[in-house]
Amino acid sequence: MMVDNATVRRLSEVLRERLGPAVRDVKRDAADTLRFVLDRGAVRAAVTALNDEFNARFLISAGTDRRPLSGDYGIEHLFSIDREHLFVVLECAVAPDDARIDSITPIIPGANWAEREFRDVIGVSPEGHPDPRRLIVADDWPADIHPLRRDVPHDCRPEPAVGVRQPLADPPAGANVFAMGPFFPVLEEPSYWRLFTEGETIVGCDFRGFYNHRGIEKLGDSALTYNEIPYLAERICGICGFIHSACYCQAVEKAAEIELPRRAAYIRTLMLELERIHSHLLWLGIAGHILGFDTVLMQVWRIREPVMWLAEEISGNRKTYGMNTIGGVRRDLPDHLVPKLLEVLATLEKECVAVRDAIVGDTILHARAKNVGPLSNDWAKRVCVAGPTARGSGVAIDARIDHPYAAYDEVPVRIAVEQEGDTWARVVVRVNEVLEAIRLMRETVRAMPNGPIVAELAGEIPAGRTAVSVVEAPRGEAVHYVITGGDNRPYRWRVRAPTYPNLQAVPEMVKGQNIADVPITLGSLDPCFSCTERVEALDVRTSELRVYTHDELLRLSPWHRGEEPR
Amino acid sequence: MSTATLTLLALGVVNVVVALLLAPLYEGIMRKLRAALHSRKGPPITQPYWDLAKLLGKEDLRSARGALYTLTPALTLGAVLTLALFVPMGARPPLGMAGDIIVVIYVTAMSAVLLMLTAFAGGGPYASVGGSREMMMLLTVEPVMAVALLVGAVKARTLAVSGIVSWQAAHGPTLSTVIAGVAFFLALQAQAGKLPFDVPEADQEIMGGPLIEQSGPRLALFRWALWSKQLVLTVLLVELFVPWPRLGIFPADLALTLLKALVVLLLVALVEVVNPRLRIDQAMGYYMRVAFSSLAALAFAVIGM
Numbered sequence: 001m002m003v004d005n006a007t008v009r010r011l012s013e014v015l016r017e018r019l020g021p022a023v024r025d026v027k028r029d030a031a032d033t034l035r036f037v038l039d040r041g042a043v044r045a046a047v048t049a050l051n052d053e054f055n056a057r058f059l060i061s062a063g064t065d066r067r068p069l070s071g072d073y074g075i076e077h078l079f080s081i082d083r084e085h086l087f088v089v090l091e092c093a094v095a096p097d098d099a100r101i102d103s104i105t106p107i108i109p110g111a112n113w114a115e116r117e118f119r120d121v122i123g124v125s126p127e128g129h130p131d132p133r134r135l136i137v138a139d140d141w142p143a144d145i146h147p148l149r150r151d152v153p154h155d156c157r158p159e160p161a162v163g164v165r166q167p168l169a170d171p172p173a174g175a176n177v178f179a180m181g182p183f184f185p186v187l188e189e190p191s192y193w194r195l196f197t198e199g200e201t202i203v204g205c206d207f208r209g210f211y212n213h214r215g216i217e218k219l220g221d222s223a224l225t226y227n228e229i230p231y232l233a234e235r236i237c238g239i240c241g242f243i244h245s246a247c248y249c250q251a252v253e254k255a256a257e258i259e260l261p262r263r264a265a266y267i268r269t270l271m272l273e274l275e276r277i278h279s280h281l282l283w284l285g286i287a288g289h290i291l292g293f294d295t296v297l298m299q300v301w302r303i304r305e306p307v308m309w310l311a312e313e314i315s316g317n318r319k320t321y322g323m324n325t326i327g328g329v330r331r332d333l334p335d336h337l338v339p340k341l342l343e344v345l346a347t348l349e350k351e352c353v354a355v356r357d358a359i360v361g362d363t364i365l366h367a368r369a370k371n372v373g374p375l376s377n378d379w380a381k382r383v384c385v386a387g388p389t390a391r392g393s394g395v396a397i398d399a400r401i402d403h404p405y406a407a408y409d410e411v412p413v414r415i416a417v418e419q420e421g422d423t424w425a426r427v428v429v430r431v432n433e434v435l436e437a438i439r440l441m442r443e444t445v446r447a448m449p450n451g452p453i454v455a456e457l458a459g460e461i462p463a464g465r466t467a468v469s470v471v472e473a474p475r476g477e478a479v480h481y482v483i484t485g486g487d488n489r490p491y492r493w494r495v496r497a498p499t500y501p502n503l504q505a506v507p508e509m510v511k512g513q514n515i516a517d518v519p520i521t522l523g524s525l526d527p528c529f530s531c532t533e534r535v536e537a538l539d540v541r542t543s544e545l546r547v548y549t550h551d552e553l554l555r556l557s558p559w560h561r562g563e564e565p566r
Numbered sequence: 567m568s569t570a571t572l573t574l575l576a577l578g579v580v581n582v583v584v585a586l587l588l589a590p591l592y593e594g595i596m597r598k599l600r601a602a603l604h605s606r607k608g609p610p611i612t613q614p615y616w617d618l619a620k621l622l623g624k625e626d627l628r629s630a631r632g633a634l635y636t637l638t639p640a641l642t643l644g645a646v647l648t649l650a651l652f653v654p655m656g657a658r659p660p661l662g663m664a665g666d667i668i669v670v671i672y673v674t675a676m677s678a679v680l681l682m683l684t685a686f687a688g689g690g691p692y693a694s695v696g697g698s699r700e701m702m703m704l705l706t707v708e709p710v711m712a713v714a715l716l717v718g719a720v721k722a723r724t725l726a727v728s729g730i731v732s733w734q735a736a737h738g739p740t741l742s743t744v745i746a747g748v749a750f751f752l753a754l755q756a757q758a759g760k761l762p763f764d765v766p767e768a769d770q771e772i773m774g775g776p777l778i779e780q781s782g783p784r785l786a787l788f789r790w791a792l793w794s795k796q797l798v799l800t801v802l803l804v805e806l807f808v809p810w811p812r813l814g815i816f817p818a819d820l821a822l823t824l825l826k827a828l829v830v831l832l833l834v835a836l837v838e839v840v841n842p843r844l845r846i847d848q849a850m851g852y853y854m855r856v857a858f859s860s861l862a863a864l865a866f867a868v869i870g871m
Contacts, residue, residue: 177691178691184773185769185770185773186770186771200695200698200846288842290770291770291842291843292761292762292764292768292769293841293842294600294604294839295840296842298604298606299604302605364841364844365842367848368842368843368844368845368848514845514847515771515772516765516771516843516845516846518771519770519771
């Protein structure tokens with residue numbers, strides 16, 4: 001890898017100099033990953049140093065219940081120093097009888113949700129957090145059960161608790177509440193934006209989400225094995241599932257030092273770019289629809305359809321390909337498909353250029369997208385947004401360049417960056433990325449080497465290794481962090497989807513905007529919440545499918561049990 | 567009864583039948599065009615009739631009480647049908663009188679006002695936002711229509727719709743009436759609630775605005791009223807600003823008018839398909855500019871151009 005050892009040395013020196021003996025240990029987890037084991041009291045100082053001196057970008061925090069191993073909880077903050085192609089992990093041990101750690105959100109606003117999440121799932125409280133409300137657990141989840149602790153089984157169903165529901169923020173004096181959600185037509189998935197409005201102008205907002213939290217991380221470290229998880233990971237997202245299975249596989253491969261065969265790397269690159277194309281086109285259609293421009297929706301989805309057929313020919317499925325496995329891919333690209341693939345790409349490119357020209361020339365689209373939902377370069381960096389949301393605000397980050405994976409080292413990307421930070425800039429970035437993805441797919445097919453598509457695995461995956469892996473999803477970079485375990489499954493599997501940081505930027509983006517601008521501002525992030533629209537229960541013994549009725553669901557609700565409705 | 571009264575009565579029946587029974591057909595054709603430009607097959611052109619039949623057969627649910635709220639759907643449709651009686655359709659208007667263009671302006675506004683009252687009565691936030699947007703649109707679109715009508719009135723030196731039509735038929739187009747016709751056409755886009763001006767309904771933002779709490783028969787009547795209004799105003803446009811050729815044979819003139827209305831509504835549908843929705847301030851700004859331009863037409867009319 002291209003990590004400069006001088007940087008690694010300087011990093012260690014600066015942190016040791018600033019923190020002194022609070023730096024217990026410095027480890028090199030992998031060529032591109034540096035780990036600092038710190039006293040928990042030094043975490044803020046360390047973050048400040050990383051922020052000031054190295055321009056490090058916060059990725060995510062992971063809380064781990066290490067009581068069976070070392071008798072404590074582990075809190076890890078993951079950072080990326082993009083220019084240096086380096087990941088930095090700050091690790092702190094937290095004693096179970098004093099489960100607290102200093103919050104880093106006052107320094108890095110983008111850590112807001114991550115810290116609330118480890119408080120919810122592990123029970124380590126971030127002290128000094130500006131908004132310490134519960135985040136991901138359900139409204140009736142008991143306050144003393146932390147689902148990712150090792151002693152909580154994955155199928156734990158506690159009695160619904162009363163009176164633990166999170167208070168929603170009150171509107172400022174004189175403002176009204178305009179509810180967008182929990183179910184709102186253009187959001188497609190449940191999420192609750194309470195917009196505080198004066199007339200049609202937004203003066204603030206509050207968010208409640210995680211309505212469909214599916215406990216995927218918990219299943220990964222308690223119920224599934226290494227080789228089963230890719231199929232679950234793929235189901236994290238209904239649009240960019242391949243990204244998540246690839247990212248997970250990469251993390252395990254890195255931890256276990258499995259070398260990916262080159263052909264497999266190329267096939268992953270091909271599928272990742274294919275997924276980017278269909279995801280961006282899907283998004284473009286929806287963005288058109290949000291503005292009432294259904295012609296864009298219909299035409300763009302029409303030109304997207306051959307991409308789906310192509311995915312089906314390669315993998316057997318339009319979506320959720322099931323192609324990734326630890327050490328490679330499960331399906332090869334047959335030679336006879338190559339001419340067809342190139343043909344589809346040629347047509348697609350022509351039609352995408354036509355769409356781009358039509359969009360760029362539409363004055364009303366300009367009026368609806370320019371200066372709408374502005375995200376300044378500074379705030380984009382501080383909230384640590386990713387993907388086109390960051391690139392639209394002039395933050396030139398792209399995991400394919402900063403942390404090359406799969407075959408991106410041999411098929412380099414031309415990054416698309418715009419400076420304005422408004423909805424229009426994000427549109428332009430994505431439209432350019434579609435054309436770039438088409439070019440990349442062509443290059444990938446042209447340069448694809450022959451050879452095996454799966455690595456021979458030599459023995460068990462050793463326990464206690466860690467790895468950070470990133471993949472540039474269409475919405476931004478997905479982060480998977482794995483701590484390997486002894487029973488053929490990860491001890492901890494942490495996933496960060498790109499929408500997680502991106503949504504945290506929304507309150508700033510909608511402030512001062514019009515109600516009419518909120519759907520497209522949100523839409524311009526290409527948000528991806530989760531994908532269940534109704535509750536279905538499948539009895540695995542009888543294969544009987546049953547859909548809950550409205551009344552049955554109502555009986556299950558806290559409201560029915562006598563709590564006040566919101 | 568005299569023959570004249572009977573004729574007027576017959577014309578009245580024709581106008582109401584056109585406004586009520588043909589309006590869904592026009593909507594169906596517009597949907598078909600939309601679908602074609604979307605590369606879709608689209609619903610059959612009779613779909614709006616089925617929509618109405620289905621909605622009319624549903625349970626009547628109401629989100630507010632009060633006599634006015636109960637009556638607003640019927641009153642809205644009534645207002646539109648009244649408007650239909652003041653509009654010439656291939657012959658003179660059944661309810662023509664001196665100064666009736668003022669009535670036309672009022673009655674056109676009435677259906678929008680009733681929709682607004684319905685929106686505010688429910689008290690829901692989406693409907694309220696929709697209601698206030700409806701009001702803002704009304705305040706900027708009505709003046710455009712009024713100025714366009716006034717241009718015709720100045721040219722024909724009469725405040726009666728039938729007088730303007732016969733003057734137009736006799737004298738042919740002038741600069742001022744052409745500008746006024748274009749302004750009226752632009753106002754029609756908003757009056758018909760079509761993109762880029764469907765701001766008060768804006769499905770993706772406020773989920774139908776004033777109509778969000780309406781369902782079943784009430785929704786059917788509102789829909790029907792909006793479709794009728796779109797057709798009646800289109801007929802008014804073609805009668806006032808493109809009345810040529812006037813054959814003098816009623817069925818032929820009526821057929822010609824309806825054909826011209828179809829062309830105009832297809833244009834409206836075309837504009838709708840190729841545009842995204844404007845924001846309320848942008849839509850208002852647009853109509854302010856149109857209103858000022860149509861004032862130029864008025865000036866031309868005054869100096870006889």
